[in-house]
Amino acid sequence: MNNKITIAKQPDLSEALQRYTSARVSLGSAGPAIPTREQLRFQLDHALARDAVHTQLDVTSLLQSLQQRQMECLGLRSAVASEPGQNDRQLYLRRPDLGRTLHPDSRQALLQYTANLAEKPEAIFVIADGLSALAVERHALPVLDASIRTMEPDQWRVGPVCVVSQARVAIGDEIGQLLQAKLTILLIGERPGLSAPDSLGVYITWNPRPGRTDAERNCISNIRHEGLSYEAAAQRIVFYMNEAKRLQATGIGLKENTELFLA
Amino acid sequence: MTLADLPLEVFQNEAVVPYETDAVTRLILDTQDKAAFAPISGLTTGEFRDWLLSDEATGERIAALSPGLLPEMAAAVSKLMRAQDLIYIARKVSVTTRFRTTVGLPGRLSTRLQPNHPTDDPIGIAASILDGLLLSSGDAVIGINPVSDNVASVTTLLRMIDHIRLRYAIPTQSCVLAHITTQMDAMRQGAPLDLLFQSIAGTEAANTGFGITLPLLEEAHTMAKELKRGGIGAETGGENIFYFETGQGSALSANAHHGVDQQTLEARAYGVARHYHPMLVNTVVGFIGPEYLYDGKQILRAGLEDHFCGKLLGLPMGCDICYTNHAEADQDDMDALLTMLGTAGVNYIMGVPGADDIMLNYQSTSFHDALYLRRLLNLRPAPEFEAWLAGDKYHHLRLTDKPSTLLSAQDRP
Numbered sequence: 001m002n003n004k005i006t007i008a009k010q011p012d013l014s015e016a017l018q019r020y021t022s023a024r025v026s027l028g029s030a031g032p033a034i035p036t037r038e039q040l041r042f043q044l045d046h047a048l049a050r051d052a053v054h055t056q057l058d059v060t061s062l063l064q065s066l067q068q069r070q071m072e073c074l075g076l077r078s079a080v081a082s083e084p085g086q087n088d089r090q091l092y093l094r095r096p097d098l099g100r101t102l103h104p105d106s107r108q109a110l111l112q113y114t115a116n117l118a119e120k121p122e123a124i125f126v127i128a129d130g131l132s133a134l135a136v137e138r139h140a141l142p143v144l145d146a147s148i149r150t151m152e153p154d155q156w157r158v159g160p161v162c163v164v165s166q167a168r169v170a171i172g173d174e175i176g177q178l179l180q181a182k183l184t185i186l187l188i189g190e191r192p193g194l195s196a197p198d199s200l201g202v203y204i205t206w207n208p209r210p211g212r213t214d215a216e217r218n219c220i221s222n223i224r225h226e227g228l229s230y231e232a233a234a235q236r237i238v239f240y241m242n243e244a245k246r247l248q249a250t251g252i253g254l255k256e257n258t259e260l261f262l263a
Numbered sequence: 264m265t266l267a268d269l270p271l272e273v274f275q276n277e278a279v280v281p282y283e284t285d286a287v288t289r290l291i292l293d294t295q296d297k298a299a300f301a302p303i304s305g306l307t308t309g310e311f312r313d314w315l316l317s318d319e320a321t322g323e324r325i326a327a328l329s330p331g332l333l334p335e336m337a338a339a340v341s342k343l344m345r346a347q348d349l350i351y352i353a354r355k356v357s358v359t360t361r362f363r364t365t366v367g368l369p370g371r372l373s374t375r376l377q378p379n380h381p382t383d384d385p386i387g388i389a390a391s392i393l394d395g396l397l398l399s400s401g402d403a404v405i406g407i408n409p410v411s412d413n414v415a416s417v418t419t420l421l422r423m424i425d426h427i428r429l430r431y432a433i434p435t436q437s438c439v440l441a442h443i444t445t446q447m448d449a450m451r452q453g454a455p456l457d458l459l460f461q462s463i464a465g466t467e468a469a470n471t472g473f474g475i476t477l478p479l480l481e482e483a484h485t486m487a488k489e490l491k492r493g494g495i496g497a498e499t500g501g502e503n504i505f506y507f508e509t510g511q512g513s514a515l516s517a518n519a520h521h522g523v524d525q526q527t528l529e530a531r532a533y534g535v536a537r538h539y540h541p542m543l544v545n546t547v548v549g550f551i552g553p554e555y556l557y558d559g560k561q562i563l564r565a566g567l568e569d570h571f572c573g574k575l576l577g578l579p580m581g582c583d584i585c586y587t588n589h590a591e592a593d594q595d596d597m598d599a600l601l602t603m604l605g606t607a608g609v610n611y612i613m614g615v616p617g618a619d620d621i622m623l624n625y626q627s628t629s630f631h632d633a634l635y636l637r638r639l640l641n642l643r644p645a646p647e648f649e650a651w652l653a654g655d656k657y658h659h660l661r662l663t664d665k666p667s668t669l670l671s672a673q674d675r676p
Contacts, residue, residue, distance in 0.1 A: 016664050017394050021380060021387035024617020024629075025394035032634035034617065042594070042617065046626075049588035093589055096554045131589055191552070192588050193624025196381070215474035222410060222622070227381045252442060252474040255413060 022195055022226065045194045052197035056087040057133035062163050065141055072160040074113065076106040076175070080166035092166050099168035102175065106164070110178040113160070121159025123183040123241060126175055128167035132189030132198060139200040139223055139230070140187045146234035147185070156241065169203050169217075176208025183244055184208040185237060190221065199224045202233065204240045206250040216251035218244075267309030267343055274335045275300075280521045280531075286467040286477050291333060291534040300331025311336070312343045315352045322355040329577040334465070334530035337572040341526070349567040350607040356574040357608065360542045362436045362457065362493040362501035364402050364645035366610055367579050372642035373611035374633045375545070375581065376401030376435075379622035383410045385423055385674040389666035391616050392427060396660060398630035399637075400614035402648035403543055403581065404458055404506060406438040408623055417441045418454040419674075425455040426671045432656045434647035436493065436542070438506050443475060443483050450486050458506040458542055459487040465531030468519030477535070480505075484539055495647060503542035503579070509533070510547040510583075511565050512555030525555060526565070530572045537576055543611065544578045546570070548600075549586040550625060559596025562586060566600045570609055581611035585627040594618070594626070601628060605636040612636070 007030075017025040027038045034042075059075050066073040077084060079098040080091050084105075092099055102110070114120070125147075127140045144161065162175050169188060176184035183206055190199040200223040205212055218240045223233045244250045275295070282288045303311060314320055341349060359367040366373045378391030388407060395401055405424050409416050417439045424437035436457035439446070443461045450456050461480065462473050470476065484504060493501020509532040514520040520528060529546070536544050546569035549562040556562045566582050573580035584600045586592035601612065618629035636642060643649055651657055667675045 017390040017666065020390035020666050021384075021616075021621075023378070023380070023387070023391045023394075023621050024619050025390055027617055027631070029398075029631065029634075032631060032638050034629065034631050038617065042619070045619075046588065046593065053589045093553045094557070191624055193621060194588070194619040194626060195621045196624060199624065213472040215472055222381045252444060255445070 042194070049192040049194055049197050052132050052134045052192040054089050055133045057129035057136055057165050059163050059165050062127065062136075062140070066161050066163070069145075074109065074160050074162045076109070076162055076164040077103050078164060078166045078168070078171055079103050087166070096168055099166055100170035100174075102164075102171060107174075107178065110175065114179055119157065120180040122157045122181065123185060124159040124162065124176060124179055124181045126162045126164060126172045126184060126186040128164045128169075128171060128186060128188040130168065130188035130201070131191040134192070135189035135198040135200040135224070136187070138198050142230045143187060143200060143202070143223060143233050143237075146230040147237045150234040150238045151241070170210070170212070172203065172205060173208040173210050173212045176205065177210065182207060183241060185241070196222070196224060196226065199227060202237060204237065204244065204250050206244045206248065218250050218254055266339060267307065267312075269308045269339070271306055271308060271311055271336050272304055274333050274339065279335055279523045279527060280466055284467075287465060287470070287531055287535055290477060290538060291531065294538060295333060296330035298331070299328055303328060303331075308336070308339045309343060311340050312348065315340070316348060320352075320355070322357060325352075325356050325575065326577065329575065332576060334534040334572070334576060335527055337533075337575045338527040338530040341568045341571050344571070346564070346567055346603065349571040350603055353571045353574045353607040358574060358577060358579045358610065360503040360579045361495055362503060362542050363434045363495060364436070364647045365495065366403050366543065366645055368646070369608070370642060371645055372605065372609070372633065372637055372640075373403035373581075373645050373648075374400045374614040374630075375403045375543070375611060376405045377408070377613050377615045377620065377627065378405070379408050379615075379620055381410060381622045383416055383420065385419075385670055386666050386676060388420070388423070389427070389669045392424075393660070393663060393666050393669060394616055395614050395630050396433070398614070398634060399644060399652055400630045400633060401433070401435050402645040403611035404436050404438050406440060406458075406460070406506065408440045410622060412441045412445050414445055414448045414452060417445055417449045418452060421449065421454045421456055423670065423674055426674075427669045430669070431660050432651070434645075434651050436501070440506075440508075443479065447483050447486060450490065455492065456487060456490065457492050457501075459483055459504050460506045460508070462508045462513070463532050463535050464509070464513045464519070465528035465535070466514050466519050466521060469514035469528070470535075472519055480539065501542065503540055505536070505539045505541035506543045506545070507536045507541050508545045508547055508583075509536070509569070510550055511569065512551040515555060526568055526572075529569055530576070533573050533576045533578055537578055541579065543581055544573055545581045545583050546573065547583040547585065549590060549592065550583065552587050553590040556590070558591035559586070559593070559599070562590070562592055562596060563600045563603070566604060567607065570604055570607055574608075579610050582609055583613045583627055585613070585625050587625045597626070597628065597632075601632055601636060602639070605640050605642065
């Protein structure tokens, strides 16, 4: 008599579901639990996402790419990094207040820069590493390029592109204020998901100054190859920019109208 | 030791956030039921813990006290408790709410089916809904976090869930977790809204950060109630409409904490919630990140505290047992909290395909996790949903192999 235990491949009709979404559907079951293969795939993806959190942004090469585009740019760092190039992720994770604040050296640099400006910028782009330097390295420049292509010529006086490391969203408020800009468009690495370690987010804030709440910003999320495309993101960015100028506000007072994007 | 000796009455006389400048403090103090508080008015915080643990403190007696308790008292007594105290006392209290299902009955465990999709794609969402329903998920609510916070998206998603619900006669309720003002616009345009969602916090300033005020919540609540969409059997209109989400750290995150600890502020959010008799309250315990709850141990403790404080204050507590990839936590930590909250009698948990939310980018509990907990602790789904799982309509759904079958013609690609 054969008493060997075998595990039958489960005839599950819902297996077909994986064709329709990247969600972890149709996993099958081992008793009430997730079968071994899927369990291990989950653990591997978790390890990859953890790695993305702890990767450091290569600020120098990003600045070089901007210079190659003939774009004026500034390299900055938050108060997390006491020295340039320092990468203390544990401190960054524990102290969001430091990530929202510029290091005094960077603040000084911005003050000097602004003092020498003949005309103040209307809008500035800020590129911040946030929780995924990977997202910034992959998507920040394409989104920036697409946005500039989408803008009507001469409609906006755009200031220098600021690249800031060890930073969180609200740091754009301080940068915008120091540059005396009317609008900050901040591109930042979103926290890595299990299936998406490289998702870029954009936060748009009218009249930036420290103390702005999240309800006073508009957000575009999930920019990556499998999510929102560069072109679609750029269209939304420029829509928000124009609406912000018209309403002199961003946030919950500025509602997105999807019909504009369906044409 | 100082906290243990503090008389409960002190919390009535000394507001942690000033009465004059904070609408949440005013709501909490102005609506306190002094008569309900009277029996324990002579106790210190430590004595209150001892009483709650005693056999004299039955679920009924605790529930009777509840309207007299201030959130600050609940938070204070929880700080004197170990994990087993938080579980043991919460287990005594059951808070039951009704819309199309009855959630929170003893011996039951419900789930929110959370079929999020990174582009709000109807087919992708339908695939996750089908997967979840086939794994017995969705009796608390089918609730989608939309990518785009606009009226058109919210309306489309609400119609989509409603179509599936009606087609398969599923006893559940829908929710699209957009900002409350967007949901109000959707209602004005005739969207089929069941539960009204909003994130809330424990200070006026933090709620301002969410773009809400208490009068706004009131106005939206009145609008949604007038739709009279709920009801079980012959009833019309669900008794409980709101779906609130909270989570330790939200006030701190918005820099609106008045120097008060995050757990006390979380309990104050429950003080806001109970005023509206919500259908579901969900503490999204590990969502914000490690700056508030650093590792698995802190998430575990916070989850148990939140569930205990919510139940003590009379709320239908569920918990999004979750963590982000920048926190020091993994699935083992989630399993520990899941199992402990199951024994504590949590009303519902999340059901996310494979525990991986591909839109919000964090890990919650899976459909399978709920199956594990139900089998382990002999818990059953909400009675109306349980009957549906045994019926023809569910059998019919089981034969479906394409998510597009669930959708109306206009939502199909």
